[in-house]
Amino acid sequence: MDEAAQSGRRGRASVRAARIQDVAKLAEVSTATVSRALATPERVSAEARARVMEAIAKTGYVPNPAARTLRSQKTYMVLVVLPDLANTFFSKILRGIEETLFEAGYGMIIGDLDGSPEKEAHFAAYTAAGRVDGAILLHGHLFGQSRGGEGAPDRIGIPLVALCEAIPGADIPQIEIDNRAAASRMTRHLASLGHRSIAYVSGPAGNILELERFLGYRDGLEAAGLSFDPALVIPGDYTIESGVAAGQNLVARASRPTAVFCTSDEMAIGLMRTLFSAGLKVPDDISVAGFDDIEFAAVAEPALTTIHQPRRELGQAAATALVALLQGRPTPKRIRLDTELVIRDSVAALCPMS
Amino acid sequence: MDEAAQSGRRGRASVRAARIQDVAKLAEVSTATVSRALATPERVSAEARARVMEAIAKTGYVPNPAARTLRSQKTYMVLVVLPDLANTFFSKILRGIEETLFEAGYGMIIGDLDGSPEKEAHFAAYTAAGRVDGAILLHGHLFGQSRGGEGAPDRIGIPLVALCEAIPGADIPQIEIDNRAAASRMTRHLASLGHRSIAYVSGPAGNILELERFLGYRDGLEAAGLSFDPALVIPGDYTIESGVAAGQNLVARASRPTAVFCTSDEMAIGLMRTLFSAGLKVPDDISVAGFDDIEFAAVAEPALTTIHQPRRELGQAAATALVALLQGRPTPKRIRLDTELVIRDSVAALCPMS
DNA sequence: AAGCTTTATGTAATCGATTACATGCAACTT
DNA sequence: AAGTTGCATGTAATCGATTACATAAAGCTT
Numbered sequence: 001m002d003e004a005a006q007s008g009r010r011g012r013a014s015v016r017a018a019r020i021q022d023v024a025k026l027a028e029v030s031t032a033t034v035s036r037a038l039a040t041p042e043r044v045s046a047e048a049r050a051r052v053m054e055a056i057a058k059t060g061y062v063p064n065p066a067a068r069t070l071r072s073q074k075t076y077m078v079l080v081v082l083p084d085l086a087n088t089f090f091s092k093i094l095r096g097i098e099e100t101l102f103e104a105g106y107g108m109i110i111g112d113l114d115g116s117p118e119k120e121a122h123f124a125a126y127t128a129a130g131r132v133d134g135a136i137l138l139h140g141h142l143f144g145q146s147r148g149g150e151g152a153p154d155r156i157g158i159p160l161v162a163l164c165e166a167i168p169g170a171d172i173p174q175i176e177i178d179n180r181a182a183a184s185r186m187t188r189h190l191a192s193l194g195h196r197s198i199a200y201v202s203g204p205a206g207n208i209l210e211l212e213r214f215l216g217y218r219d220g221l222e223a224a225g226l227s228f229d230p231a232l233v234i235p236g237d238y239t240i241e242s243g244v245a246a247g248q249n250l251v252a253r254a255s256r257p258t259a260v261f262c263t264s265d266e267m268a269i270g271l272m273r274t275l276f277s278a279g280l281k282v283p284d285d286i287s288v289a290g291f292d293d294i295e296f297a298a299v300a301e302p303a304l305t306t307i308h309q310p311r312r313e314l315g316q317a318a319a320t321a322l323v324a325l326l327q328g329r330p331t332p333k334r335i336r337l338d339t340e341l342v343i344r345d346s347v348a349a350l351c352p353m354s
Numbered sequence: 355m356d357e358a359a360q361s362g363r364r365g366r367a368s369v370r371a372a373r374i375q376d377v378a379k380l381a382e383v384s385t386a387t388v389s390r391a392l393a394t395p396e397r398v399s400a401e402a403r404a405r406v407m408e409a410i411a412k413t414g415y416v417p418n419p420a421a422r423t424l425r426s427q428k429t430y431m432v433l434v435v436l437p438d439l440a441n442t443f444f445s446k447i448l449r450g451i452e453e454t455l456f457e458a459g460y461g462m463i464i465g466d467l468d469g470s471p472e473k474e475a476h477f478a479a480y481t482a483a484g485r486v487d488g489a490i491l492l493h494g495h496l497f498g499q500s501r502g503g504e505g506a507p508d509r510i511g512i513p514l515v516a517l518c519e520a521i522p523g524a525d526i527p528q529i530e531i532d533n534r535a536a537a538s539r540m541t542r543h544l545a546s547l548g549h550r551s552i553a554y555v556s557g558p559a560g561n562i563l564e565l566e567r568f569l570g571y572r573d574g575l576e577a578a579g580l581s582f583d584p585a586l587v588i589p590g591d592y593t594i595e596s597g598v599a600a601g602q603n604l605v606a607r608a609s610r611p612t613a614v615f616c617t618s619d620e621m622a623i624g625l626m627r628t629l630f631s632a633g634l635k636v637p638d639d640i641s642v643a644g645f646d647d648i649e650f651a652a653v654a655e656p657a658l659t660t661i662h663q664p665r666r667e668l669g670q671a672a673a674t675a676l677v678a679l680l681q682g683r684p685t686p687k688r689i690r691l692d693t694e695l696v697i698r699d700s701v702a703a704l705c706p707m708s
Numbered sequence: 709a710a711g712c713t714t715t716a717t718g719t720a721a722t723c724g725a726t727t728a729c730a731t732g733c734a735a736c737t738t
Numbered sequence: 739a740a741g742t743t744g745c746a747t748g749t750a751a752t753c754g755a756t757t758a759c760a761t762a763a764a765g766c767t768t
Contacts, residue, residue, distance in 0.1 A: 030718045062483040066423035067754035070723045086445040129416040273653035299627035301655040384748045421724035424753045
């Protein structure tokens, strides 16, 4: 049952990878010296180092990660857990994470929950099994424990960082934007254009982001001297489909709000779709605002007024914090990056006549 | 320099993970029996197995992947290399891959080239270092060798599968759609609606997908009795931005085609954006077709006529093929999945008057 | 010059699993 | 009853690195 023979590849790529022993023999030093030449070059004489490097180049030696991990108990791998990879909001965040981790010598494993929380257990096992040195969590809670609960100990035992969705009660660094302030800002922007009836399309119930943004929406209403009307809150879950559904909800109403604040661009785009199909015009008949500033926001028709999140920077900040933790350095418990109100064409001043 | 003490976590999560020895001791068997109870249960007596299982449950034992890999030379990890994670086209493919790999007991590492081919070397090192058992390549060529070149041996030495972008001359399974036929189909569809001047927004030069689709475009023209006009080919690279640029190109022209076939939905959406900004109406003034059928295609304004690719199924098929390879089973060299022409609102019949 | 430090290197234990080989015992054959 | 076969299990080698400890040589101190 020789694999190489069986697959008919013998003699091709089946040359065994070089081991540290091969390098040591070629350089006429011990394996310890080879290892040191790579990890702590200053502790090896210049000539020995040169011979080792030459031997490495000649053999094409690459340290075996499994052996290295087994001995040093370090995987140089980080797990990134996110709720939905298909959500374009995350891709640029991942970029930021990946590039920062890469520079620090870490690889990245992506754990896509794909909307099914059961999968979380699967990825929690990754950490438990020691497959990764640390994890960045974008999905709003810790492994194992369903939710907060007075200082429950994190049974994971590896450094964690929460990104975007702050985890209440967890004693780990949190990297986020000020969702509440941003939502308030957008609500006030709409109000400042004369809108007095501003609907709100929410995120998933119980979601921390949603909580914050909802509070911001209410803050904004209050600051503008508008009263809160529960009938203007339409449930959503950040997906295009829920935006479409919210649009249908809106279209079916006898009296409609003049502006709609969707807490994700996906929902805003889905919602606009429904409005168009119903013959309504944006922003003439109704203004629509989004949140996130994904790539498609700028090219939507009409171009979407939204809140810009520094996605790449968020990823970088989270990765930087995690690497600090992994290297035993301290890191701030809470990092907040600034958002920006991006004014495009989907929101217009309310015509006094309507 | 005790890490646990330093980070102040001692006594919390710093309980050492259970090893196979701990389980063996508790179950009063040897480590070999524990290992066998997990890998080949039928070779262990029922009672021993029961004791082992109980001990595993009690200790929460999870085999150390590094140790397992070191000994068995299997990582149970697969690398997926793709050109651009931010391209929404890939996310559902990844889903299909991930779910299939997961069922087969494999994990997935994502290698995002992020538009910079240099990164390929980085991920090639993953395979060389034995971090993964196999790889799925979505970026159109093999590692190391820049391009084809008469039967160059794959120096990687691990099973590979090409997905979406067939790799010419490579002796590995290819999973794809019939890009040529699909492009031809769309071109004929446009022609059948009376369009005689059909522009083509291309993918990146040299890209295999692009090659195929371009051939399909020409097939379609020919089938419709239309002659090919090089002036109607506008360069693109599948991104929104290049679609925007293609739109500007179009707008600037004195005489415009009546239909534009964009070889990605992203480009189609970007292009429509530019047309709107220039005061043109889709599909009244000009018809626009896409390719891929990403999520946003259905909610674009107007909804995009495009080619639907079975993305999840493509991912599943690729993963299935790779797993077969990894397990020494044969797998077909070429798998082609069907596409579908999705007719929405961005393409209209040409008004004879114009 | 004896003793101490520093520097460079080698030897071998170690990480935690898998698995080839050995062993003991029961069941079966003739 | 002796020999054969097969099953369940244990012993120990092995994967390929890192690193604690040992050692040797060179440089310093007084």
